[in-house]
Amino acid sequence: MTSYNAGELFAEIERVVKSELPVEEGLLRIIQYCATAHPHPNWAALRTLNAAGDLRQLQQWLETIMRTMPPPAPITGLWFGLFNPTMEDRVTADLHLIGAPYDAMDSQWLFRQRWGKGTPYASSTVLDSIYQVAYGNEDGLGNDAEYPLALAYAALAVRHLAQLIGPTILGDAAQRVLHVGFDSGDFLCIGAIRKNGLVFSRSSAVMA
Structure with a gap:
């Protein structure tokens, strides 16, 4: 749970992700939205996050997966999952990638014919920086920072990658529907990569 109006916050994240704002500018918009609703000194540190190097790392990560263990053509839905692994005795926030044949009419599509076992984080x-700032001290922002910023940044980053290396992600599939969200919570359907590029979904939950 967070201190915000959940519906309004999610709608703002979706609006920013499905816009033409660059990743860093979009993230700053969400930080400003959150800071206005919940003033706290830690927002200052979060405003200094530098996404440029991380986006290059994420591009390399995704290109490596698509080159070394590409999903077969029937895998038309991709799930970029947010989770909290423990790395070297330290809890963090990160993304992993799995997929399955996409069916907008079946809410359990991801659990059928799953691809992606063993893909690297x-x-x-x-x-990681969002998580460490959020939980770095007892009176930190906690989930009031992790939820909106992890979801917004991950979705903005995936949108950026879809627009940058769309054909690599699409592979031999007719389309690949992109979802970003918490493995144990909320998610956003960004849209679908097709031969003509990224098409945003009109729905937050399914490709429509």
Whole structure:
């Protein structure tokens, strides 16, 4: 749970992700939204996050997966999952990638014919920084920072990669529908990569 109006916050994240704002500018918009609703000194540190290097790392991560263990053509849905692994005795936030044949009419599509076992974690420095600032001290922002910023940044980053290396992600599939979200919570359907590029979904939950 967070201190915000959950519906309004999610709608703002979706609006920013499905816009033309660059990743860093979009993330700053969400930080400003959150800071206005919940003033706290830690927002200052979060405003200094540098996404440029992390986006290059995420591009390399995704290109490596698509080159070394590409999903077969029937895998038309991709799930970029946010989770909290423990790395070297330290809890962090990161992304992993799995997929399955996409069916907008079946909410359980991801659990059928799943692809992606053994894909490496993204090792995102920005997601790690968000987590460490959020939980670095007892009176930190906690989930009031992790939830909106991890979701917004991950979705903005995936949108950026879809627009940058769309054909690599698409592979031999007719389309690949992109979802970003917490493995144990909220998610956003960004849209679908097709031969003509990224098409945003009109829905937050399914490709429509």
